[in-house]
Amino acid sequence: ASVLAGIPFESAVSSDLARCLETARIILAGRDVPLRTEAGLREIRxxxxxxxxxxxxxxxxxxxxxxxxxxxxxxxxxxxESFHDVEKRAVAAFEAIVRTSRGEVLVVAHGGVNRCLLCHLLGMPLGHLFRLGQEYACLNLLDFSGDIPTVAGLNIRPGHLFHPPRP
Incomplete structure (x- = not known):
């Protein structure tokens, strides 16, 4: 959470499942940032x-x-569910978040959902979703300020920002 302390989130959206909600609440502790839940961001069933x-x-x-x-x-x-099912509901939920949000938005979701969203944003076949690493509590940085969405950071593990893994 301290890695994200300097980011001025205007809003936050989380899967309504406990793991993500707890993570979102930890990140937002002490901030006056509205948090809403989104069932479309739930992990694969x-x-x-x-x-x-x-x-x-x-x-x-x-x-x-x-x-x-x-x-x-x-x-x-x-x-x-199949991952195609997950992609369909997660992309619909995520596109609604992007359409209705302004500024910096925290989105807390699950590894499978993240992979589906990233495949969609990158135009990558969904069958390759496990080529994308998604460690627990990793960060993905997405930029929607230009004409096309940009994946600015992928599978960033907060501890590695200051202590890169050794070879």
Whole structure:
């Protein structure tokens, strides 16, 4: 949160799930910045797979994990979402945020959602979403001031701003 202390956010939007809300509240502590929640920024819903390890998924749903690997963007676990589904709802939510916001806006979302949004903004095939690193609590800097959105920073880990990883 201290890395973001100097940024004069005018508003903030977070997924309505607890992890993101807690992160947003920590970042905004002591500031008079309105925070609203957006269900469209929720992480992918895996329903029957929720809370399972890869080994458990492979055991309970033979062949499904492999099928997901063959079509990472389009595979949908029973009752769940595909990354195409996530992209559709997340892009709609994000575009509404961009349309209705002014100035510096804090958006707190989940890794899968971030990857879908970044693929969309970069014109990258969604099937390549895991080529984009998204560490926990990383920063992505997006600039909408010009004619086209610019990804000015990607997967920035606050600790690495001052202490780069050693080779």
């Amino acid at each position: 895996l329903w029957e797979w929720e809370g399972l390890t890869v080994a458990e998924v492979r055991k309970r749903f033979p062949g499904h994990y492999e099928a997901r690997g063959e079509d990472i963007a389009g595979f949908r676990p029973s009752g769940g």
